Amino acid sequence: MPELPEVETVRRTLAPAMNAKITAVRSSGKPLHMRRPVPIVAIREALVGHRIVGLRRIGKYLLVDIGRDSALLVHLGMSGRFRLVNARAEEAPHTHVVLALDRGRELRFSDPRRFGQVELVRRGQEREHPALADIGPDALEDEITGGYLFEQARRRKVSLKSFLLDQSVLAGVGNIYASEALWRAKLRPARRANRLDAASANTLAAAVRRVLDDSLTHGGTSLKDFVDADGNEGENADYLQVYDRAGEPCPRCRTKIRRSVIQGRATYACPTCQSR
C-alpha cells in the first residue's frame, strides 16, 4: 500500500488533528505484536494529556509529534490505515491502537496483516531508532539528482529495480513507483545499477520525481487497502502506466507489458522500449 505519495497523503489529511489533545490511549486488548511489539503502556504514559504539535514524514514513516518531547512513530506496512474519525464511528476490524482526542475525535490505526509498526520515540533522537537510522534522503528532496544516483549506483551490483527500493539510497520509493519510474526513464529493471551511465542517471532522477509528484497530485494509489486519514481512496491507480498491467499495451509503443519477478517482487516493464 504505502509508498511515499500514500504516506504523504495521510500526513496531509491528518492536518485537522494538529493541536488536538490526547485524552486517552487504548489498544485492542491482547498484547500487541506487529512487526515489533507495540509498547502501549509507555505510549499511554507519554502521550495522554499532551497535544499534537507536528506531523512529519521520514520516507515511508510518519512521525506524530506530541507534547514537549515525544513522537509516535507509525509505519503502515502493507495494509495499515491511520484514520481520523468521529469517536462514535464504528471500529474497523484489526484496529490495534486508538488515540482518543478532544472534541470527540479519534486517531485509529488498523492493520490486518500486522506488517505495520507503532512505537514511541524521543523527539530529536528519532534517528537513533533502528528503523530510521539508515534511511537516506527523501525521494522528493532536491538532493536526489542524477549525480547523486550515479554516485550511489556505481558501487552496487543489484538490479536498478532493487536499487530504487533500497531505502538507504533514497527514501520513499516502493514496488509500484520503482516499476513506474523505470518505465518512464526507459530503463530495464534488471539492469545492474553499476552499469547506469550519467545521462541515464539524470533521466532516472527526473522520472522518480515526476512519478511521485504525479501520484501525490492524485492522492496516491489505492489498489486495495490504501485510504487517507479521511477514508478516501487515491485516484492514481488510473494513471499507472505499467504496474499491474501485464498483457496490456505499453502506452508508448503498444508492446505488451510483461510481468517478471526481481528479488521476489512483481516487476512490470515494456520489453521493447525499456531496453537501456
Next chain:
DNA sequence: ATCACGACCTGGAGGC
C-alpha cells in the same frame, strides 16, 4: 560488506 531469499500475517481472487 553485499546480496538473494524466506519469513512475518490476513484476506481476496481465481481454479476446480
Next chain:
DNA sequence: TGCCTCCAGGTCGTGA
C-alpha cells in the same frame, strides 16, 4: 457452496 493455491503497496534476519 467449499476448499485449495497464489498473490499483495514492506522490512528484516539469515546464510552464502
